[in-house]
Amino acid sequence: MRNWFQYIVLLVVLLITWQYFGSSNNTVKILISSPTACLQYFSENKQQLLGAVAITAFESIIGLIAATGIAFILMGLCFRFPSFYKFILPIVLTTQVIPLITLAPFFILWLGIGVSSKIALAATISFYPVFMNFATGYNAISSNIFDLLDIYKAKRSFRILKVYFPLSLPNIFTGLKVAATLSVIGAIVAEFSGTDNGLGKNLLLSSIRIEPELMMLSIFFSALVGGALFGFIFLIERISGKWYLNSNKY
Amino acid sequence: MSLLINQISFGYPNAVNTLNELTFQVLPGKTLCILGASGSGKSTLLKIIADLITPHSGHIAFNNQPIEELKRQGRLSFMFQDPCLMPNLTVQQNVEFPSKMLGRTFVTTFLDTIRMVGLQQSVNKLPNELSGGMRTRTALARSFISQPSLLLLDEAFTGLDQGWRYDLYQELKTLQQRDNTTIVMVTHDIDEALELADEICFLDCAGQLRFSIANAIAIDERSMIRTKLKTIIKEDHLKQLQLHA
Numbered sequence: 001m002r003n004w005f006q007y008i009v010l011l012v013v014l015l016i017t018w019q020y021f022g023s024s025n026n027t028v029k030i031l032i033s034s035p036t037a038c039l040q041y042f043s044e045n046k047q048q049l050l051g052a053v054a055i056t057a058f059e060s061i062i063g064l065i066a067a068t069g070i071a072f073i074l075m076g077l078c079f080r081f082p083s084f085y086k087f088i089l090p091i092v093l094t095t096q097v098i099p100l101i102t103l104a105p106f107f108i109l110w111l112g113i114g115v116s117s118k119i120a121l122a123a124t125i126s127f128y129p130v131f132m133n134f135a136t137g138y139n140a141i142s143s144n145i146f147d148l149l150d151i152y153k154a155k156r157s158f159r160i161l162k163v164y165f166p167l168s169l170p171n172i173f174t175g176l177k178v179a180a181t182l183s184v185i186g187a188i189v190a191e192f193s194g195t196d197n198g199l200g201k202n203l204l205l206s207s208i209r210i211e212p213e214l215m216m217l218s219i220f221f222s223a224l225v226g227g228a229l230f231g232f233i234f235l236i237e238r239i240s241g242k243w244y245l246n247s248n249k250y
Numbered sequence: 251m252s253l254l255i256n257q258i259s260f261g262y263p264n265a266v267n268t269l270n271e272l273t274f275q276v277l278p279g280k281t282l283c284i285l286g287a288s289g290s291g292k293s294t295l296l297k298i299i300a301d302l303i304t305p306h307s308g309h310i311a312f313n314n315q316p317i318e319e320l321k322r323q324g325r326l327s328f329m330f331q332d333p334c335l336m337p338n339l340t341v342q343q344n345v346e347f348p349s350k351m352l353g354r355t356f357v358t359t360f361l362d363t364i365r366m367v368g369l370q371q372s373v374n375k376l377p378n379e380l381s382g383g384m385r386t387r388t389a390l391a392r393s394f395i396s397q398p399s400l401l402l403l404d405e406a407f408t409g410l411d412q413g414w415r416y417d418l419y420q421e422l423k424t425l426q427q428r429d430n431t432t433i434v435m436v437t438h439d440i441d442e443a444l445e446l447a448d449e450i451c452f453l454d455c456a457g458q459l460r461f462s463i464a465n466a467i468a469i470d471e472r473s474m475i476r477t478k479l480k481t482i483i484k485e486d487h488l489k490q491l492q493l494h495a
Contacts, residue, residue, distance in 0.1 A: 147328065152348050
């Protein structure tokens with residue numbers, strides 16, 4: 001509780017400082033505006049701004065879900081066919097050599113200017129941490145556990161659902177938390193390359209039109225979407241990962 | 251229901267130590283302890299017995315049936331040095347884990363086993379809430395939930411303090427008596443071997459059983475066995491150093 005209070009005090013101090021310099025110094029005003037000016041801008045353009053937030057949030061969420069789904073399907077195939085893991089791992093690692101945000105124009109050419117191309121980039125960027133962390137969690141399972149499963153002739157479905165998945169859970173959540181923020185980055189970067197609406201478009205327009213209020217509000221809402229996604233995953237982890245969250249080592 | 255190991259040979263590629271035509275028998279309800287230095291192939295031998303590793307030659311039978319059949323019936327258990335508990339499951343769920351894997355329930359055995367190892371008060375605890383001794387105790391209960399005919403112990407009590415060890419030795423003996431379980435255990439602790447085994451073997455660095463002796467109850471005889479074993483271990487260690495040189 002004491003920590004929360006400290007953060008609230010810090011936030012208030014930052015807002016007051018920002019308001020003071022934003023209203024008294026012209027350079028600061030042009031660069032980052034002021035909280036009251038941002039609030040005024042928000043009330044005047046509420047519909048457009050909230051629409052942009054909704055679109056970017058939608059793209060990020062669907063992108064994250066798609067990335068998680070693909071990562072789980074691939075890991076499922078790896079469990080079913082162990083040689084597939086050895087085949088796919090170098091490919092996944094090699095794809096990381098490409099700065100993935102450079103694929104934004106490609107997805108726009110392929111899927112058009114709508115939300116599909118943004119979802120595709122968000123999914124592409126957030127896939128890697130989910131898959132790699134799941135794979136790391138699986139690889140960290142003690143070889144004795146595998147021997148135990150062999151001794152009792154455990155069925156494949158039992159192994160996956162009752163052993164591999166739960167024992168990889170700490171790593172899966174680590175990957176999902178990283179992926180949550182990455183999917184927002186993916187969606188916004190894709191929007192930079194062309195879109196009808198979204199926080200990325202607003203950020204781009206803010207620098208062209210020199211509208212620091214729009215820029216600051218877009219940054220704030222981007223952080224809010226990323227934070228909300230992260231928080232949602234954090235909450236699910238608190239519920240399903242009690243067994244490892246309550247201990248330093250399991 | 252004796253365990254018969256016949257002419258088993260095995261070696262990892264590029265390894266110095268190999269198992270060399272090992273042959274021995276363990277009588278029903280008896281405990282054979284295999285002593286040996288680190289890397290002599292003790293654990294590998296247990297994995298071969300458990301049909302987790304295929305030997306280059308030889309065969310293993312339990313009660314004239316292949317080990318595979320024993321596994322199918324859920325009558326083979328294995329205890330590792332690491333208790334290998336599922337961290338997300340309670341003690342009860344961990345003990346019942348073999349029944350889940352086998353798709354069978356052992357209600358009577360569960361209650362009996364839990365009582366015999368004194369886990370009644372801890373059934374709802376998670377492994378991270380248990381001490382090392384209690385975790386090993388849970389692993390012991392898990393091993394006996396299916397009333398195994400054959401139990402393999404791979405340095406299962408290593409790392410525990412003396413108090414816990416002696417409690418666990420007693421519990422193991424009681425459970426073994428209940429189910430008439432044949433036990434093959436490996437350790438490098440002579441005292442543990444003398445405490446638990448009916449017969450003690452020494453696996454040397456050449457992969458052969460050099461010494462096999464029926465364990466004694468009399469303190470004097472045990473002392474003599476201990477001295478003899480220590481001498482053999484020292485000799486083998488020197489040989490192993492020469493091999494690696």
